[in-house]
Amino acid sequence: MDDQSRMLQTLAGVNLAGHSVQGGMALPPPHGHEGADGDGRKQDIGDILHQIMTITDQSLDEAQAKKHALNCHRMKPALFSVLCEIKEKTGLSIRGAQEEDPPDPQLMRLDNMLLAEGVSGPEKGGGSAAAAAAAAASGGSSDNSIEHSDYRAKLTQIRQIYHTELEKYEQACNEFTTHVMNLLREQSRTRPISPKEIERMVGIIHRKFSSIQMQLKQSTCEAVMILRSRFLDARRKRRNFSKQATEILNEYFYSHLSNPYPSEEAKEELAKKCSITVSQVSNWFGNKRIRYKKNIGKFQEEANLYAAKTAVTAAHAVAAAVQNNQTNSPTTPNSGSSGSFNLPNSGDMFMNMQSLNGDSYQGSQVGANVQSQVDTLRHVINQTGGYNDGLGGNSLYSPHNLNANGGWQDATTPSSVTSPTEGPGSVHSDTSN
């Protein structure tokens, strides 16, 4: 038997004898009898405490009746407020100090990640960034649409589960909070529970539930990471670049054969054009250089093909540039709708090719050199007797720029650098080699 019970029993034993407690509270005599008042109060308190202690042993009806009696007891309000005050000053104040904890950094990290992965946050476009990242990692071409949709579908699944669970937790939290609040409100009639304490209890419940939510967030993050890693680990499961991308890369490579080292800007431009990443461009050029060097003969045909292509493009582009420079004379033979040089975007192509060139292009020089470039190209065309047949045997791109030791010449190779129209113009330069 513990001290409290013993005390209560003592109190009860002393006081119960003189009072009728049957079916209700033993009401002390109203004010007066000041001499015996101290003892009377003690008796009352002992009475109340005893009834509280024994209330659980009684039947529900009995308990309800006693509860009612307790509520009606004249000492109840005073006792209640005093106990509330005591509670407030002791335990709750200590807990209160711990309440305003700063936002959990881990929770913030999880929130940020879920937001970044498109799991939380707005539905539309959600996950697109992650999907794009996965796409970039796996090649980035349109061929990845299947993986894309697969990735997105799985991400959507995770997202749905996450939101369903979150909703469940929130609902459960609200229900539980309401329940506890009702319970406490109900109990506040029989024991000292202030509204402030109820509020605190609600806070505690919310914190508990948010820790559960954090677990949910954590496991969701893990699921997303697993999903991502599965897609990223499949990077070795390579896909060939699109034909268009390969053509763009080859065009650049063979038109810069003297120095096939694109600058960062050029790489970025190429990456954008090919819808691949810069590192993929770097990989491609690295592989290409090695493989070209290893087996020049094998690449000869390809080199010629792209040389011809580049030459045609250049010719078109230059012609367009010339046309733009001239006074739009309708009598010019090559101008107008019948001219094959009059490509709708040839001017852009020219500029694009120029911008792709990471060498020593100077835009201001283009206009000044347009005519000479046209002459050069005409010269090439005349010499080779046409692009299709002549170039095949003429080795427009002979590997003369390769050093004897197998390396490429320095970037300051005259043919590439000195020509302000390098790019299309390099056709001429490389031919000279």
Next chain:
DNA sequence: AGCTATGATTCCCC
């Protein structure tokens, strides 16, 4: 199934 092509990775050097 075997072969070749090709994108990516790794190691090493400068």
Next chain:
DNA sequence: GGGGAATCATAGCT
């Protein structure tokens, strides 16, 4: 850090 070389791993073709 960028590039060369070797290598891996897979796509795609026969």
